[in-house]
Amino acid sequence: MHRPPTAEARMAEELAAVRPALLPRFTAELPGARAAVLTRLWRAFAHEPLPWITGRVRGAHSLALRLADGRTLYGPHADPYATSAYVTEVRLDRAREVDPAALMTALGVPDGACFAAELADSVASLALSRAAAGHPREWPEHDWEWERRVTDGHPYHPNCRSRPGFSVADQLAYGPEHGPVVKLGTVPVPADGCLVAGDWPAELRDGKRLLLPVHPWQADRVLKRSYDPWRPARPLLSLRTLALPDGPHVKTALSARLTSSVRDISPYSVEAAAPLSALGEELAARTDGLLHVTRTLGAVSAGSPDLAALLRESPEVYAAPGERVVPVAALATTALPESPGWLAAFARLALTVGLHLLDLGVALEAHGQNLLVVLAADGTPLRLVYRDLADIRISPARLARHGIAPPALTGRLVTDDEPALCRKLFGSLVAGALAATAGSGPALGAALSAAVPDLPGTPGLRALLHGPLPAKALTLMRLSPRTPGDQWTSLPNPLVLEACRSDQ
Structure with missing residues (x-):
């Protein structure tokens, strides 16, 4: 029987046609990419509430996972906060598995086949990202240069580099890690049929029509319509947001599945843009000057999530001469987190701001892409910049208690539920941005332990200090396509573990 080529083979064939000089490096990067994705997958198996894992047995040197069908998975102990690719193989009973997609296929769990295909795509795309990555200087000048350094995508999602629907040529042309210039276009739409927030610039108006910036991939693959050339731009971490040469960022409706979900710009997001920006x-x-929030300059939806755009301030406007504004996801590409003192100072800054806003009534989605840090010339963390308010959580009751008028919003952004607010902040900031910057549970625990004594004793801090740490169950979500919304798991609290180590 003829079997279709694997994702790795397909990508190698495409690469041989469009960038043959890159093929040897791509091939050399494949084993490391498999280990990186397998490590993320094993983390999920060890810590997420997957229904077909019925028991976990932690031995002296390994972890055994009992499966509902009677089989057993064996692998190393899983540090939920580690970012290094330390899992190079696991065993399913006696079978040795080194490929995450092959492992997922062998497990035969519900909805596993689609997930296995995404894992295969993630491995191949990750190898391509690493193969083509440049070596920019230690302190880049521009925001897009910092963002292209993040070759590996999400630090904990097995689909860290999955880009279904993107050919090799597409990835080279549009992936930020490849450093391309993307030629954005515009499509005209009748102004009277659009939902508009903020001030839409004159440059993007034409009489009774609005000109919507559009990503060329979206125009060709989704809208299937022609567009007029507009301006060159550099893609950022989210792929669909790009930096114009003179500063503003353009968030396009690039309707592609990246990691967990299909991205677009909903009418709800456009309607909420102005009040969220004001908030x-x-x-x-x-x-007290520790946080800046980039302003939304204007947003438009032409009646469809596939045809919308948003203009936002560049975080660079909040940097003084000699300072750099760095996405937290890019910090791990520098030597800064290797210093325990620096890591503690950064954790102190991030927690001071995040817990203060939580007390006021807003839980940030402060993962490594949305959260940026302003660094002094010597690398000292000075203050934070936050961008993209589209997935924060707002507590009207808390805002009102602090004399802040709640924005006139309803829907998924609004909740007074305390656990939901804490999950949003702790899952993104502590289990996400800080953990990935630290790179391991022990390093994260040490940084938090050093930072906590200097933090105000808010209810949010008390919630952080007790019990497990919430984190999105990323693999469970991909294996539950009929369950909408976020699903969560509980990770060992690195503060508790650090306290135990200190007592020994």
């Missing part, structure tokens, strides 16, 4: 400014004003 962000008010919150930033209450942080």
Whole structure:
């Protein structure tokens, strides 16, 4: 029987046609990419509430996972906060598995076949990202240069580099890690049929029509329509957001599945853009200069999530001469986190701001892409910049208690539920941005332990200090396509583990 080529083979064939000089490096990067994705997958198996894992037995040197069908998976102990690719193989009973997609196929769990295909795509795309990555200087000048350094994508999601629907040529042309210039276009739409927030610039108006910036991949593959050339731009971490040469960022409706979900710009997001931007400014004003929130300049939806755009301030406007604004996801590409003192100072800054805003009534989605840090010339963390308020959580009751008028919003952004607010902040900031910057549970625990004594004793801090740490169950979510919304798991609290180590 003829079997279709694997994702790795397909990508190698395409690469041989469009960039043959890169093929040897791509091939050399494949084993490391498999280990990186397998490590993320094993983390999920060890810590997420997957229904077909019925028991976990932690031995002296390994972890055994009992499966519902009677088989057993064996692998190393799983540090939920580690970012190094330390899992090079696992065993399914006696069978040795080194490929995450092959392992997922062998497990034969519900909805596993689609996930296995995504894992295969993630491995191949990750190898391509690493193969083509340049070696920019230690302190880049521009925001897009920092963002291209993040070759590996999400630090904990097995689909860290999955880009279904993107050919090799597409990835080279649009992936930020490849450093391309993307030629954005515009499509005209009748103004009277659009939902508009903020000030839409004159440059993007044509009489009774609005000109919507559009990503060329979206125009060709989703909209299937022609577009007029507009301006060159550099892609950022989210792929669909790009930096114009003169600063503003353009968030396009690039309807592609990246890691967990299909991205677009919903009418709800456009409607919420202006009040969220105003709320962000008010919150930033209450942080004694420790936080800036990038303003939304304008947003438009032409009646479809596939045809919309948003213009936002560049975080670079908040950097003084000699300073750099760095996405937290890019910090791991520098030597800064190797210093325990620096890591503790950064954790102290991030927690001071995040817990203060939580007390005021807003839980940030402060993962490594949305959260940026302003660094002094010597690398000292000075203050934070936050961008993209589209997935924060807002507590009207808490805001009102602090004399802040809640924005006139309803829907998924609004909740007074305390556990939901804590999950949003702790899952993104502590189990996400800080953990990935630290790179391991022990390093994260040490940094948090050093930072906590200097933090105000808010209810949010008390919640952080007790019990497990919430994190999104990323693999469970991909294996539960009929369950909408976020699903969560509980990770060992690195503060508790550090306290235990200190007592020994």
